[in-house]
Amino acid sequence: MSDADEDLKWGRSTVDTVCPLDCPDTCSLEVTVEKGKIVTIDGSDKQPVTDGYICGKVRRFGERVYGDARLLHPLIREGKRGSGFRRASWDEALGTIAARMLEIRDTTGAEAILPFSYGGSNGLLTQDTVDAQLFRQFGTSRLARTVCAIPTSTAHQALYGKMPGVTYPDYRHAKLIVVWGANPSSSGIHLVPHIKAAQEAGAALIVIDPRRTNLARQADVHLALRPGTDVVVALAIHRYLFERDLTDQQFLAEHTHGADQLRERAAEWTFDRAAEVAGLEPELLENVAEMYAEISPAVLRCGWGLERNRNGGNAALAVLALPAVAGKFGVRGGGYSMSNSAAWNLSAESWIGTPEPATRLVNMNRLGRALLEYRDPAVEMLFVYNCNPVATMPDQNRVLEGLAREDLFTVVFDQVMTDTAKLADVVLPATTFLESYDVAKSYGLSNLQLARPVIEPVGEARPNVEVFAELAARLELDAGAGASTDVEALLHLASALPEETSRELMDSGIVNGPADGRPTQFVDVFPRTPDGKVRLFPEELEGQSAIGLYRYRADPATQDYPLALISPATEKTINSTLGELRTRVANLQMHPDDAVQRALSTGDTVRIFNALGEVHCPVTLNADMRRGTVGLPKGLWRMSTLNGSTANALVSDELTDIGGGAVFNDARVEVARVLTAALDTQDLTLYAADTTEQVH
Ligand code: SF4
Numbered sequence: 001m002s003d004a005d006e007d008l009k010w011g012r013s014t015v016d017t018v019c020p021l022d023c024p025d026t027c028s029l030e031v032t033v034e035k036g037k038i039v040t041i042d043g044s045d046k047q048p049v050t051d052g053y054i055c056g057k058v059r060r061f062g063e064r065v066y067g068d069a070r071l072l073h074p075l076i077r078e079g080k081r082g083s084g085f086r087r088a089s090w091d092e093a094l095g096t097i098a099a100r101m102l103e104i105r106d107t108t109g110a111e112a113i114l115p116f117s118y119g120g121s122n123g124l125l126t127q128d129t130v131d132a133q134l135f136r137q138f139g140t141s142r143l144a145r146t147v148c149a150i151p152t153s154t155a156h157q158a159l160y161g162k163m164p165g166v167t168y169p170d171y172r173h174a175k176l177i178v179v180w181g182a183n184p185s186s187s188g189i190h191l192v193p194h195i196k197a198a199q200e201a202g203a204a205l206i207v208i209d210p211r212r213t214n215l216a217r218q219a220d221v222h223l224a225l226r227p228g229t230d231v232v233v234a235l236a237i238h239r240y241l242f243e244r245d246l247t248d249q250q251f252l253a254e255h256t257h258g259a260d261q262l263r264e265r266a267a268e269w270t271f272d273r274a275a276e277v278a279g280l281e282p283e284l285l286e287n288v289a290e291m292y293a294e295i296s297p298a299v300l301r302c303g304w305g306l307e308r309n310r311n312g313g314n315a316a317l318a319v320l321a322l323p324a325v326a327g328k329f330g331v332r333g334g335g336y337s338m339s340n341s342a343a344w345n346l347s348a349e350s351w352i353g354t355p356e357p358a359t360r361l362v363n364m365n366r367l368g369r370a371l372l373e374y375r376d377p378a379v380e381m382l383f384v385y386n387c388n389p390v391a392t393m394p395d396q397n398r399v400l401e402g403l404a405r406e407d408l409f410t411v412v413f414d415q416v417m418t419d420t421a422k423l424a425d426v427v428l429p430a431t432t433f434l435e436s437y438d439v440a441k442s443y444g445l446s447n448l449q450l451a452r453p454v455i456e457p458v459g460e461a462r463p464n465v466e467v468f469a470e471l472a473a474r475l476e477l478d479a480g481a482g483a484s485t486d487v488e489a490l491l492h493l494a495s496a497l498p499e500e501t502s503r504e505l506m507d508s509g510i511v512n513g514p515a516d517g518r519p520t521q522f523v524d525v526f527p528r529t530p531d532g533k534v535r536l537f538p539e540e541l542e543g544q545s546a547i548g549l550y551r552y553r554a555d556p557a558t559q560d561y562p563l564a565l566i567s568p569a570t571e572k573t574i575n576s577t578l579g580e581l582r583t584r585v586a587n588l589q590m591h592p593d594d595a596v597q598r599a600l601s602t603g604d605t606v607r608i609f610n611a612l613g614e615v616h617c618p619v620t621l622n623a624d625m626r627r628g629t630v631g632l633p634k635g636l637w638r639m640s641t642l643n644g645s646t647a648n649a650l651v652s653d654e655l656t657d658i659g660g661g662a663v664f665n666d667a668r669v670e671v672a673r674v675l676t677a678a679l680d681t682q683d684l685t686l687y688a689a690d691t692t693e694q695v696h
Helices: 003-010 090-107 130-138 150-160 168-173 189-200 230-243 249-255 259-266 271-278 282-294 312-326 348-352 364-373 396-403 464-474 486-496 499-508 539-544 592-597
Strands: 012-018 028-034 037-043 075-077 085-087 113-117 142-144 176-180 204-208 221-223 298-302 335-337 361-363 381-385 409-414 426-429 438-441 448-451 563-566 588-590 605-610 613-621 629-631 667-679 682-687 693-695
Touching: 012 448, 075 090, 090 113, 090 381, 090 409, 090 426, 090 464, 113 130, 113 142, 113 364, 130 348, 130 464, 150 312, 150 539, 168 189, 176 189, 176 282, 189 204, 204 282, 221 282, 230 259, 230 271, 230 282, 230 312, 249 312, 259 312, 271 282, 282 312, 298 312, 312 335, 348 486, 361 364, 364 396, 438 486, 448 499, 464 486, 486 499, 588 592, 592 613
Parallel strands: 113 381, 142 361, 176 204, 176 298, 204 221, 298 335, 381 409, 409 426, 563 629, 588 613
Antiparallel strands: 012 028, 028 037, 075 085, 075 426, 438 448, 563 667, 588 629, 605 613, 605 667, 667 682, 682 693
């Protein structure tokens, strides 16, 4: 075929689709394709909030699709674990997996198999469809997906039954915006222009975050609180509202339960006491409370940063309860924004159909312990998909030790060769969202959008639905029967939606949620609790939390490890997705005053350490960090530090007070300079903090 014929055959086209990755914005995309290859990825106006632009992460997603790390065909381990693979056919790879699953079921029992997935794509067809049917029917252990959003989600469910929240366009109607534990400049970028527009129209902005983020710089008040103390700051505001009779008593009487119990728990948190614990000026905290009491409409953006510590569940409860106590609902631009993922009342259960068996439930934050310590039965097979646990789970060294077990059979089904895939026995290549159908459900807005394939699958990559359906057939299960391809799964999902919603989604590719995607709380939407009221003191959680509701657990810092290490999201990755594209070693961010105490300068190589492990990387002095708090990026891959350990190597597998979430921001560390020198052909690494000497 001549070049001209080739051009004619493929042409150049622009395809509408959506970004289903783990980000609140679910941007509508315009992908330009030439000769069957992606040329550009940009935002479209189809979903108005996208407004024609997207983040730099997804603009470069083509580098993942065609990059060196892309998995093009199945692989089977050859030699020692981690040393390499040989190419295999799909038939051989799936046959090997099926044979091992059957063998485990017939010898130890299927609970020795642990499926492991989370957030690699938030598309409705990539998780909790045929995969869930298969694992349930086979009787494997179950996974509690708790690494993110579980404390906030549990609090939101208990208080409001996950009532849909204020969406971005309505921020323009607010006179006060409180951004608490969120950094929309890194994740959820489309909120920023709406906040700016509100500010230009006279709205005040309060940002609550240990770092001086871009948004914090433009705020009227920035509360740079100590990580893990959000709960006491919120309780001090509650106390102020109750003590000064600034609550909306009529609203509390008509629409809530439990205000007296909340008032009682908040009573001990004077501004002075809360400010001392949170490391703030009491006057600043009082100023925030006054602003919140006085200014309406006020919208509170509750992020996920505040849940990543031992007090995360109580923090989410106390923060989300504020609009109810202060009477901020019932007006456009007033109320709160949390996750809108429940706006559609879509339950994966109706898709899955197969009831969940009462098999062992494993908290994913304890993966390392599960692989090394769990018995009756021990985990013999780990099946990872949509996830890179080496990069994302707490207690990284324990996870690595578990994955190194020679008697563990690990399957990784992913788009690229991740740190976890390198340690697998069988690796399967998955399609990206640009190569198969999916449905994206927004959790920052409230729309559903259709993701269309814009190119043919790269190499031999296959969609999740198809692979799990074929595996199910080999296991003689009926999982995936009638929905064994992404197209069939899409039709199956569409048939479960209300007829009009389904038609609109299939015809136009987008359908808005309640009140045309812009609900006013307590006007268009109401709590979805059993009696429709806000439950300010959800009793069932009182027993779940070791110390009760609205309580504070003290900072875990010690004399040896005095610095709080946080690992916030950045502009480079979505969780750990796209981590393979980082070309530079990550830097530790540290306040200059903390650096002076340790004789550190920007560019010094440091060792960040505690009893669980250590990370080596350069340090950057950054006055935007809070004193006593240091930061490493979230979702780093092992190649992004000098010793192959990331922030998660310093995070314990302790759990949050409510929900069993991860406590990433409870890592307490010390930092010391590493002196490096070349000696003949060897590199010497000398640690300044003690006399340890390491040759590598
Ligand atoms: S990651 Fe977020 S901002 Fe970026 S394209 Fe996807 S939805 Fe939009």
